Amino acid sequence: MAKLRMGVVGLGFMGSLHARLWHELPNTELVAVADLDPATGEPLARKYGCAFHADPADLFARADIDAVSIVTPDRHHVAPATAAAAAGKHILLEKPMAHTGAAAAEIAAAVEQHGVRLMVAHVLRFDPRYVQLRAAADPETFGEAIHLRAKRNSVRGLAQRLGANSSVLYYLGVHDVDMLQWVARSPITRVYAQKVQKLSNGNEDALYAVLNFASGAIGTLDYSWAWPDGLPNGYWVHLEAVGTKSAAFLEVRDQGLHLVGETGTVGADTHLWPEINGKIIGDLRDELLHFAEAVQSGEPFVQDWRDAQDAIRVLDALFASVDQGAPVDVRR
Ligand SMILES: NC(=O)c1ccc[n+]([C@@H]2O[C@H](COP(=O)([O-])OP(=O)(O)OC[C@H]3O[C@@H](n4cnc5c(N)ncnc54)[C@H](O)[C@@H]3O)[C@@H](O)[C@H]2O)c1
Numbered sequence: 001m002a003k004l005r006m007g008v009v010g011l012g013f014m015g016s017l018h019a020r021l022w023h024e025l026p027n028t029e030l031v032a033v034a035d036l037d038p039a040t041g042e043p044l045a046r047k048y049g050c051a052f053h054a055d056p057a058d059l060f061a062r063a064d065i066d067a068v069s070i071v072t073p074d075r076h077h078v079a080p081a082t083a084a085a086a087a088g089k090h091i092l093l094e095k096p097m098a099h100t101g102a103a104a105a106e107i108a109a110a111v112e113q114h115g116v117r118l119m120v121a122h123v124l125r126f127d128p129r130y131v132q133l134r135a136a137a138d139p140e141t142f143g144e145a146i147h148l149r150a151k152r153n154s155v156r157g158l159a160q161r162l163g164a165n166s167s168v169l170y171y172l173g174v175h176d177v178d179m180l181q182w183v184a185r186s187p188i189t190r191v192y193a194q195k196v197q198k199l200s201n202g203n204e205d206a207l208y209a210v211l212n213f214a215s216g217a218i219g220t221l222d223y224s225w226a227w228p229d230g231l232p233n234g235y236w237v238h239l240e241a242v243g244t245k246s247a248a249f250l251e252v253r254d255q256g257l258h259l260v261g262e263t264g265t266v267g268a269d270t271h272l273w274p275e276i277n278g279k280i281i282g283d284l285r286d287e288l289l290h291f292a293e294a295v296q297s298g299e300p301f302v303q304d305w306r307d308a309q310d311a312i313r314v315l316d317a318l319f320a321s322v323d324q325g326a327p328v329d330v331r332r
Pocket residue numbers: 009010011012013014015034035036037040056071072073074076080094095096121122123170171
């Protein structure tokens with residue numbers, strides 16, 4: 001079978017990983033990359049022997065590209081995604097699908113109008129721990145969900161780097177909104193959220209919320225990127241689901257590997273996108289490989305983009321609840 005010919009738009013932290021993986025995977029070829037900043041894009045294109053475009057429109061116009069990764073900042077997904085769809089390219093779009101429900105609807109309309117395939121890159125759907133937790137919440141053995149809780153905390157250095165371009169809900173929170181609805185097998189219908197903003201990073205320091213699910217379960221969200229950068233490993237993540245028959249939780253504060261130096265200890269990534277024997281392995285590789293295989297075979301993606309779109313409706317309600325200081329229904 002011919003290799004899937006890939007382009008990548010947006011070559012920052014995450015886009016450079018996508019580019020490297022399309023170059024490394026056996027069934028794909030990295031044909032071209034695009035970034036508004038040539039100082040970022042040109043060296044990367046040289047490294048992988050592919051073309052560079054400062055204007056994404058030039059990448060979308062190429063006939064020798066089948067599909068693209070769109071890895072631009074959170075508030076800038078709509079223009080490249082709709083342009084890629086109009087150019088007939090299949091799309092792997094980094095999460096969040098878009099920064100508002102209205103923006104996600106624009107992308108959905110473009111994908112449907114032009115008949116291209118879209119997968120939103122919710123990497124936890126490829127994380128063995130989350131996938132097994134979801135399996136453990138099968139109603140037959142789990143019963144009915146009583147309560148669910150998600151925590152995703154990170155460090156203020158990340159919030160500073162992203163500034164007003166992002167939100168704790170876009171960069172961190174959407175992962176768990178998607179995961180909670182998937183694990184609960186029930187949509188979040190109502191949210192009551194509050195935020196704190198003291199650090200002058202241009203985004204919320206922390207956001208907590210109480211949730212109602214259509215099934216009658218309740219839940220909470222605990223999001224922060226206010227921790228000092230000395231938080232061990234830079235993150236603290238928790239997900240739990242308690243049902244009428246059983247329960248499951250995961251608690252992630254390290255990956256089980258600690259590298260100890262004279263000035264301190266750092267944790268190493270063992271499952272997201274570690275480099276092992278010169279190649280990237282782990283959840284992200286599995287996600288990109290799945291995208292390529294499903295496009296080549298015509299099989300459905302493990303996650304329908306409509307689930308990703310639904311998570312954005314919940315984010316809209318969380319923002320509205322913060323603004324109104326009151327519980328808000330999720331509008332569908
Ligand atoms: N799945 C995950 O675990 C995960 C992790 C990190 C980031 N992300 C997502 O990836 C996306 C990018 O995040 P990041 O941390 O890599 O951002 P980043 O700021 O490091 O990089 C963004 C890059 O996009 C370029 N860019 C900006 N606007 C552009 C445009 N219109 N066209 C072309 N290039 C443009 C910038 O020059 C920059 O190089 C975000 O949506 C983020 O939420 C996902």
